[in-house]
Amino acid sequence: MISHPRFYWGETGNDLTTPLFKLPIPASRALVPTGYGYVLPDQNGWSRYLHFQAAWVVVFTGLLYLISGLFTGHFWKSLLPRRSDLSWRRFSISIADHLRFKRPTEAEAWSYNVLQRLSYLFVIFFLFPLVIWTGLAMSPAFVSAFPATVNVLGGQQSARTLHFFVSLTLLLFLLVHVVMIFLAGFRSRMRAMITGRAGTRMERT
Amino acid sequence: MSEPSLDKLARRDLSSRDLSRRKLITTGLAATAGVSALGVAARLAQKYGLVPPDHGGIYGLGETLTYASQRLLTRHSLAREFARGQISKPPFANEIPPLSDAFKRLQAGGFADWRLTVGGMVTRPASFSLDQLKSYRSHSQITMLQCEEGWSYIAEWNGVPLSHVLEIVGVHPQARYVVYFSIDPDWWESIDMGDALHPQTFLAYGMNGGELPVGNGGPLRLRLPRQLGYKSVKYITQLTVTDSLKGFGKGLGSASPEGGYAWYAGI
Numbered sequence: 001m002i003s004h005p006r007f008y009w010g011e012t013g014n015d016l017t018t019p020l021f022k023l024p025i026p027a028s029r030a031l032v033p034t035g036y037g038y039v040l041p042d043q044n045g046w047s048r049y050l051h052f053q054a055a056w057v058v059v060f061t062g063l064l065y066l067i068s069g070l071f072t073g074h075f076w077k078s079l080l081p082r083r084s085d086l087s088w089r090r091f092s093i094s095i096a097d098h099l100r101f102k103r104p105t106e107a108e109a110w111s112y113n114v115l116q117r118l119s120y121l122f123v124i125f126f127l128f129p130l131v132i133w134t135g136l137a138m139s140p141a142f143v144s145a146f147p148a149t150v151n152v153l154g155g156q157q158s159a160r161t162l163h164f165f166v167s168l169t170l171l172l173f174l175l176v177h178v179v180m181i182f183l184a185g186f187r188s189r190m191r192a193m194i195t196g197r198a199g200t201r202m203e204r205t
Numbered sequence: 206m207s208e209p210s211l212d213k214l215a216r217r218d219l220s221s222r223d224l225s226r227r228k229l230i231t232t233g234l235a236a237t238a239g240v241s242a243l244g245v246a247a248r249l250a251q252k253y254g255l256v257p258p259d260h261g262g263i264y265g266l267g268e269t270l271t272y273a274s275q276r277l278l279t280r281h282s283l284a285r286e287f288a289r290g291q292i293s294k295p296p297f298a299n300e301i302p303p304l305s306d307a308f309k310r311l312q313a314g315g316f317a318d319w320r321l322t323v324g325g326m327v328t329r330p331a332s333f334s335l336d337q338l339k340s341y342r343s344h345s346q347i348t349m350l351q352c353e354e355g356w357s358y359i360a361e362w363n364g365v366p367l368s369h370v371l372e373i374v375g376v377h378p379q380a381r382y383v384v385y386f387s388i389d390p391d392w393w394e395s396i397d398m399g400d401a402l403h404p405q406t407f408l409a410y411g412m413n414g415g416e417l418p419v420g421n422g423g424p425l426r427l428r429l430p431r432q433l434g435y436k437s438v439k440y441i442t443q444l445t446v447t448d449s450l451k452g453f454g455k456g457l458g459s460a461s462p463e464g465g466y467a468w469y470a471g472i
Binding site: 053144 | 263264266267268270271275278279282283284285287291293295297299300349351352353354355356357358359430431432433464465466467471472
C-alpha cells in the first residue's frame with residue numbers, strides 16, 4: 001500500500017494510468033507521482049512475509065471456528081437473530097440503547113443483542129470470506145488455477161481495491177470492538193472472552 | 206458411621222493410578238503420532254519438492270504452506286491470457302538499476318554480442334546469441350506483469366519458451382532448479398523445474414510486436430507470468446541448471462530472500 005498508494009478499477013493500473021483514488025501519503029518508491037518530495041523507506045519484504053503467514057493463521061483459526069460453531073450450534077443459538085428480534089421496534093430500541101451508551105441489564109448481558117448478532121454474522125460470513133477471496137484473487141498463481149475468482153471481481157486491480165476497503169472495514173470493526181471493551185469494563189470483558197463465561201461475580205448472582 | 210474399608214481405599218487408589226497411567230499412555234501415543242506425522246509430512250514435502258529454499262526463520266512455515274499448496278493446485282494451470290485490446294498503452298517501464306559499462310558497450314553494438322550461456326547439469330553446455338534464440342519458432346503470450354508494489358500492466362511478449370532452450374542443451378534427470386542471472390551481478394533468481402518447463406515461461410526478446418525495450422528488460426528477460434514481476438529478471442545472460450540451491454549466494458534460492466523478499470512469488 002505504501003509502495004504504491006494509488007488504487008484502480010479493472011485489470012491493470014500503474015503510474016501511467018488514471019487512478020480511482022490516491023491515498024494522501026508519500027510512497028516508498030521514487031517513481032510513484034505522489035506530490036511529496038521524499039520517499040519512505042522500503043519495508044515490503046518482511047511485511048509481505050508477515051502478511052502471508054498471518055493469512056494462514058486467519059484461514060486455520062477461521063476453519064476451526066467454523067467447524068466448532070457448526071458442531072456446537074453456536075451460530076444458531078447465539079448469532080442468528082431471534083424471531084422476536086426481527087421487528088423495527090426491537091431494532092430501534094437496540095439502536096437507541098447503543099446511542100445512549102446504555103449498559104445492558106444483567107439478563108441481557110448473557111446473550112448478544114440483535115445489533116451484535118447482525119454485525120458478528122456480517123463480519124464472520126461476509127467480511128472474512130471476502131478479504132480472503134479478494135486476497136487470493138490478486139495471486140497470479142492462484143488465479144491461473146481459478147481464473148473466475150478474479151474475473152467476477154472485475155480484474156486484478158479491482159480485487160486490490162476491494163481488498164483494501166474490506167481490510168479497512170475489518171480494522172474499523174476491531175477498533176470499535178476494543179473501544180467498547182474498555183467502555184464495558186476491560187477486566188470483566190477479557191475474562192468473559194477467555195473463559196467463555198458471561199462475566200463477573202456480580203452478573204452471576 | 207463406618208470408616209472406608211482398607212480394601213475400598215486400595216481399590217480407589219489403584220483405579221486412580223490406572224486412570225492416570227491410561228491417560229499418560231494415550232497422551233504419549235497421541236504426541237508420538239503427532240510428531241511422527243509431522244516428520245513424515247516434512248519428508249514427503251521435501252521429496253515432492255514442496256519446500257521452498259527460504260523455509261527457515263520465523264516466516265518459513267507460512268512460506269512453505271503457500272508454496273506447497275500452490276504447487277499442488279497450480280501444477281499445470283496457465284496464467285490468464287488477455288485480448289489484444291486489453292494491452293496497456295503505453296507499457297509501463299519501472300525504475301531500472303543503473304546500467305553498467307559492459308551493458309552500454311553491448312547496447313552500442315546493437316546487442317549483436319549479447320550471449321546467453323547455459324550450463325550446470327546439462328549434457329551440452331551452450332552459449333546462444335540473440336539471433337540464434339530468434340531463429341527458433343517464436344511464441345507469444347498476452348499476459349499481465351504484476352509487481353509486488355501493487356501496479357500492473359498487460360503486454361504481448363514474444364520469445365522462445367525456456368523449455369525449448371533446456372531441451373536443446375539436454376537437462377539431466379536429477380535437475381531440480383534453474384538459476385538465472387542478470388548482467389547486473391546483484392540480480393539473480395531461480396525457479397523449480399515445474400516452472401522452468403511451464404509453457405508460458407519465456408526467454409522474451411520482443412514486446413507488443415517490436416523489440417523488447419531496455420526499460421522493460423531488453424534485449425532479453427525471463428517471463429514468468431504465474432509469479433510477481435521481480436521473478437521476471439531483466440537482462441538475462443546466464444542460466445545454470447542444478448539439483449541444489451545451496452551453492453548459490455547464501456543458499457536461499459535467489460537474491461530476493463537475501464534482500465528480505467520471498468523466493469516464491471506466486472503469492
